[in-house]
Amino acid sequence: MTPEHPRSLKAKDSVLCATTELLTEGGLPAATVDAISARSRVSKATIYKHWPCRTAIAAEAFGKQMAAAIPLPDRGNAVDDLTEQVRLVSAFSAGPHGTVFAQLLAACVADPAGSPYFREYFLDARRAAVAELWQRALDRGEVDPEITADTATDVLFGPLIFRLMTGHQALTQEQADALSSAALRGLLS
Amino acid sequence: MTPEHPRSLKAKDSVLCATTELLTEGGLPAATVDAISARSRVSKATIYKHWPCRTAIAAEAFGKQMAAAIPLPDRGNAVDDLTEQVRLVSAFSAGPHGTVFAQLLAACVADPAGSPYFREYFLDARRAAVAELWQRALDRGEVDPEITADTATDVLFGPLIFRLMTGHQALTQEQADALSSAALRGLLS
DNA sequence: TAAGGTGAACTGTACGTTCAGTTCACTTGA
DNA sequence: TCAAGTGAACTGAACGTACAGTTCACCTTA
Missing domain, CATH: 1.10.357.10 (Tetracycline Repressor, domain 2)
Known part of the structure; x- marks a missing residue:
């Protein structure tokens, strides 16, 4: 597997953190991929390198x-x-x-x-x-x-x-x- | 309520029938409103006169x-x-x-x-x-x-x-x- | 003739993709 | 020890697609 470069870890962490916040604030409907991207300041392209779909992100975070x-x-x-x-x-x-x-x-x-x-x-x-x-x-x-x-x-x-x-x-x-x-x-x- | 004119009844029935078929064939994802409209030959406009949303149609049919x-x-x-x-x-x-x-x-x-x-x-x-x-x-x-x-x-x-x-x-x-x-x-x- | 239906075009939202360009942690060589 | 180079990872912004739901001008039939 990938040795998980520090940048990857940071990006993943930001995304999960932002997702948790959004889920708490407005449930799953609020945790749009665009919203997650905006709040975590991680681009959608990067997000989709780490997870296959929106649900996966939310499932991991939650x-x-x-x-x-x-x-x-x-x-x-x-x-x-x-x-x-x-x-x-x-x-x-x-x-x-x-x-x-x-x-x-x-x-x-x-x-x-x-x-x-x-x-x-x-x-x-x-x-x-x-x-x-x-x-x-x-x-x-x-x-x-x-x-x-x-x-x-x-x-x-x-x-x-x-x-x-x-x-x-x-x-x-x-x-x-x-x-x-x-x-x-x-x-x- | 509406006295349910015969045309209304026919339209409703066609829609429910088509929806049941589509649900059987391909599950809920197949029961698109456009697909239901096409198969039942009832226009979307009419469909939305009888039901508030897609889920309602499927729920009734099923x-x-x-x-x-x-x-x-x-x-x-x-x-x-x-x-x-x-x-x-x-x-x-x-x-x-x-x-x-x-x-x-x-x-x-x-x-x-x-x-x-x-x-x-x-x-x-x-x-x-x-x-x-x-x-x-x-x-x-x-x-x-x-x-x-x-x-x-x-x-x-x-x-x-x-x-x-x-x-x-x-x-x-x-x-x-x-x-x-x-x-x-x-x-x- | 009017209530009910048609069809087609339109809006809005959100997923997932793509790509040209940038950043940064790391080697390499002088 | 430090400038130059390398590549993996990330950015940003645009794009294609799918589908829900709406609107409107026109037709049909009781």
């Missing part, structure tokens, strides 16, 4: 921001750990970041070229976190061993994301708790 | 198609009924229609003007269906009365949608069964 905001909990109890992870994600999502997350996920569906970036910078990290928590929980015999970590991830986060995207109801902390509780314990009486 | 494809089951048992409903939706989603569904949901996030249509023509119908099944299940005491029908809907369909949108794993019938089973019974051992 993914790094989110990763920094959500640590991996360890309370010594599987249910609490998983619940805490969902709580962290939902607290993050309930704020203005949630909108950006939804927009980004949506953009990756509309523009498949960006989805590898989204997967790399966001999904894989979340999935790995849950996989670790799930393994701990399995070791402690606290969860159903028939269920894979992937299925658990989808069951835990899916409802959150679904509500976020359809926007039919506000995503408060109480709502998030109800969702994760129902997912953990099941719907049956 | 919603009607989906509603027709997914009946409300009644097997005399809540668990089976809910599972069956999720199965129907997932079978529908696992095929080429699933992609369109994801694209449409994505489009409504990117373009909020379309989301009322999406809600009206798709989400509300699904939500109403589950609400009815949920009430039946409550009457029979088969599900947790602490959980609302809305929460149940999100827990049942969220994982499916999440997987569909991120596309990290194929959505086979087995996968869908695993998801709905985990959602119904919970993750705990």
Whole structure:
């Protein structure tokens, strides 16, 4: 690979920084490539040497921001750990970041070229976190061993994301708790 | 409201029909307003007299198609009924229609003007269906009365949608069964 | 004859591309 | 040690394209 000349690093950094700002200020619609170029003072030509498409830039910028905001909990109890992870994600999502997350996920569906970036910078990290928590929980015999970590991830986060995207109801902390509780314990009486 | 002159009805119908075809053939990206206009032989000017934006057209066309494809089951048992409903939706989603569904949901996030249509023509119908099944299940005491029908809907369909949108794993019938089973019974051992 | 529809041209926005020219970190050689 | 040279990386500005949505003069039919 390229030995990453200092100029490249600086340009990449400027772009990601400007993108994060724009995303915070006005969501994905505000993070136009022209706007990013203007604010970062990096030319579009250079930007497109580093990323294949607009979505990729936003995914990288946002993914790094989110990763920094959500640590991996360890309370010594599987249910609490998983619940805490969902709580962290939902607290993050309930704020203005949630909108950006939804927009980004949506953009990756509309523009498949960006989805590898989204997967790399966001999904894989979340999935790995849950996989670790799930393994701990399995070791402690606290969860159903028939269920894979992937299925658990989808069951835990899916409802959150679904509500976020359809926007039919506000995503408060109480709502998030109800969702994760129902997912953990099941719907049956 | 307009008394819906026969010409209006015909135009609307042509548009919805053409849109359904285009969605089937090439997904949402193929259902350009120009393409819809060309195929339906209804002018763009007329189209924009009936719908506020592109997403609205697609949502209406697709919603009607989906509603027709997914009946409300009644097997005399809540668990089976809910599972069956999720199965129907997932079978529908696992095929080429699933992609369109994801694209449409994505489009409504990117373009909020379309989301009322999406809600009206798709989400509300699904939500109403589950609400009815949920009430039946409550009457029979088969599900947790602490959980609302809305929460149940999100827990049942969220994982499916999440997987569909991120596309990290194929959505086979087995996968869908695993998801709905985990959602119904919970993750705990 | 008037409500509804047509068609074609037009505007605006934003993605992604291209290219001639510039900058800067580095070798090279005296 | 320092001027000259080299090439990779960046700039700026223009351009092509695609598509959403609008407008308007004209036609058609109940």
